[in-house]
Amino acid sequence: MAVNFDNAATTFPKPRSVASAVFTAVSKYGGNAGRGGHILTALTSEKVFDTRQTAAEFFGAETENVVFTLNCTHALNLAIKGIMQNGGHIIISGIEHNSVSRPVYAMASKKHISFSIAAVSDDDDETTDNFRRLIRPDTKAIVCLIAGNVTGQILPYKKIGKLCREKNICFIADGAQACGIMDIKLSDGINILCTSGHKGLYGPAGTGLLITDGKYHLDTIIEGGTGSSSLNLEQPDFLPDSLESGTVNTVGIIGLKYGIDFVKYKKPERIFSHESDICRRFISRLDPDYVTVYRKLGVNYAPVVSFNINGMAPEETAEKLSKRGFCLRAGLHCAPLAHKSLGTDNGTVRFAPSVFNNAWQADALAEEIRKIYKNL
Numbered sequence: 001m002a003v004n005f006d007n008a009a010t011t012f013p014k015p016r017s018v019a020s021a022v023f024t025a026v027s028k029y030g031g032n033a034g035r036g037g038h039i040l041t042a043l044t045s046e047k048v049f050d051t052r053q054t055a056a057e058f059f060g061a062e063t064e065n066v067v068f069t070l071n072c073t074h075a076l077n078l079a080i081k082g083i084m085q086n087g088g089h090i091i092i093s094g095i096e097h098n099s100v101s102r103p104v105y106a107m108a109s110k111k112h113i114s115f116s117i118a119a120v121s122d123d124d125d126e127t128t129d130n131f132r133r134l135i136r137p138d139t140k141a142i143v144c145l146i147a148g149n150v151t152g153q154i155l156p157y158k159k160i161g162k163l164c165r166e167k168n169i170c171f172i173a174d175g176a177q178a179c180g181i182m183d184i185k186l187s188d189g190i191n192i193l194c195t196s197g198h199k200g201l202y203g204p205a206g207t208g209l210l211i212t213d214g215k216y217h218l219d220t221i222i223e224g225g226t227g228s229s230s231l232n233l234e235q236p237d238f239l240p241d242s243l244e245s246g247t248v249n250t251v252g253i254i255g256l257k258y259g260i261d262f263v264k265y266k267k268p269e270r271i272f273s274h275e276s277d278i279c280r281r282f283i284s285r286l287d288p289d290y291v292t293v294y295r296k297l298g299v300n301y302a303p304v305v306s307f308n309i310n311g312m313a314p315e316e317t318a319e320k321l322s323k324r325g326f327c328l329r330a331g332l333h334c335a336p337l338a339h340k341s342l343g344t345d346n347g348t349v350r351f352a353p354s355v356f357n358n359a360w361q362a363d364a365l366a367e368e369i370r371k372i373y374k375n376l
Contacts, residue, residue, distance in 0.1 A: 002322075003361050006329045008149055008177060008304050008352035010198050010205060017258040022204055025254040033250055034227035044250055051257035052240070058260050059193060060185035061211045067243045068253055069208035072176040073099035075194035078210055078243055079172045080104060080143060082218030083192075084113050088140035091131055093155065094119045095148045095338035100174060104143075118144075120341065122299050124156035132163055141170040146178035150338040150348065151294050152304030154178070161189020170216045176200075177302055180263045181272040186213045200271075201263060202355075203256030206249050218243065271355050275303030278353040278362050285366030290373045294342055306348035309373050314349045317372065321349075324368045328352075 004012050025047070031040030033048040049063075056063040069075040076099045084090055084107060092100055094117050107113045116134040121127045131142055142164055146157045157173055164171035173190045180200025186193060190213070197207025212218070223235040224245030236242050263271065283293055283305060294306040309317050318330035331347040332339050339347060353362070 002325050002327050003357070003365070004327045005351050005353060005357065005361075005365065006327045007354035007357075008199070008333075008350060009329055011200065011202050011354045013356055014204070014255075015202055015259065015262040017262060018202060018204065018255045021258040022251055022255040025251040029250060029254060031250075032247055035225075035247075047254045047257075048248065048250055051253045051260075054257050054260050055209055055211065058264065059179075059209075059211050060187050061193075062214065064239050065212045065214050067210040067212075067240045068248050069194075069210055070206055070249070071198070071208040072174065072194050072196040073208075075208045075210035076100055076143070076172070076174060077103050078218065078221060079192045079194055079212075080141070081107065081221045082243075083141050083170050083172070083216060085219040085221070087113055089113065089136050089138045090115045090140060091118055091134050091142045093117070093127075093131075093144040093337075094341050095150065095153065095155075095335065096143075096145060097149055097174065097176070097338075098334045098336070099176075100143055100145075101337055114138075117337070120148075120153065120155065122296055124159060128156050128159045128163060131160055135167055135169065139167070139169055141172055143172040143174065145174045145176075146182070146184065147302035147304075148335070148338055149177050149304065150333050150335050150342065150350065151306050152177065152302035154182075154300040154302055157190070158188050164191070165189060177304065181268055181275065181302060183268050186211065191215055192218075197252065197256045197259065201256065202259035204252040204259075207252040207256045210243065212239070214239070220245075222246075266355060272303065274355060275353045275357070276301075278357055278359055279303045279305050279351070281359045282351060282353075282362040282366055285363055286369065291369065294344065294348060303353060305351040306342075306344075307351065308344070308348055309369060309376075311376060312372075314347045317349045317369075320372050321365070321368060326365050326368065 029044040031044035033045045052066045053063050055066045080103050104115050118130040147154045161171050170191045172192045175195035179195040193211045197203035198205045222245045226241040228241045229236045314330035330349045
């Protein structure tokens with residue numbers, strides 16, 4: 001069986017408890033949550049609420065302020081467009097994923113908003129100051145990754161959150177690469193946290209979360225059936241209903257609860273330590289004479305490693321490794337701004353372990369990289 005080191009995209013395998021919950025959801029909880037009063041609906045609604053409550057406790061939020069989405073991209077679009085729908089200025093970082101940069105660019109290209117890009121430095125204070133200098137009287141929000149998806153660099157999100165509080169600006173945080181391996185809470189200064197369910201939370205694909213502290217109103221970008229206020233043609237103005245139009249992914253949501261429970265049991269800090277140890281082990285086995293690793297001393301990183309074999313395109317490296325039984329992603333990782341900052345116009349190969357990987361697998365991967373270079 002292939003070894004998955006592409007867990008920054010989607011964790012695999014999933015915990016057995018998640019797989020079991022998905023099977024049970026398909027076979028038992030077939031009602032449409034929040035629609036109708038019959039027994040199937042009641043049972044399904046209760047399970048969906050359990051997940052909502054579990055996520056709220058995990059991230060330090062009120063239960064009603066947890067919104068289920070399709071993925072982190074969906075959550076970020078709801079947050080960004082919900083805050084910026086009436087215009088204004090927004091600041092993003094220079095290493096953002098396209099799930100942030102594309103909706104911002106789309107709104108700006110239609111002259112709805114303006115935006116600035118803050119450079120990310122190796123120094124946290126300098127990065128924070130870069131955001132500070134870009135704030136204008138019409139700045140409504142700052143949105144940035146907690147941890148980058150290309151190199152794993154951890155941004156000074158708590159300092160940025162403090163800056164946003166000082167300036168009365170909404171702070172939208174992309175937790176896709178951080179939630180599940182870091183103890184992220186809204187109390188860190190985050191107004192709106194967006195994250196995926198299928199990455200560090202070990203839930204099924206098609207799950208994501210938007211979690212808000214309720215301070216900032218989010219205009220809707222999708223309207224429809226919510227199971228509430230059905231006589232009114234206006235969209236409900238209360239959470240989570242206002243942002244959850246249509247039938248939610250009940251099967252995925254029920255599975256997500258068990259993914260979060262798995263992370264709570266394992267503890268994020270232990271998962272972070274385990275995966276970081278594997279990253280360090282992997283890097284130590286690579287010869288800098290033929291492999292470039294995109295990390296710097298003194299910078300804090302989540303357990304993600306970007307590298308390239310010198311003289312070989314990243315896609316070719318990943319293809320050769322795939323034939324040898326190792327799954328890694330190559331290319332731009334949907335983050336061209338980050339690669340522009342790195343100077344890696346052709347992209348990188350990304351190594352991203354999960355809680356289910358081990359050091360011996362990393363050693364074997366490093367050995368295959370050595371063989372590939374030797375045969376160049």
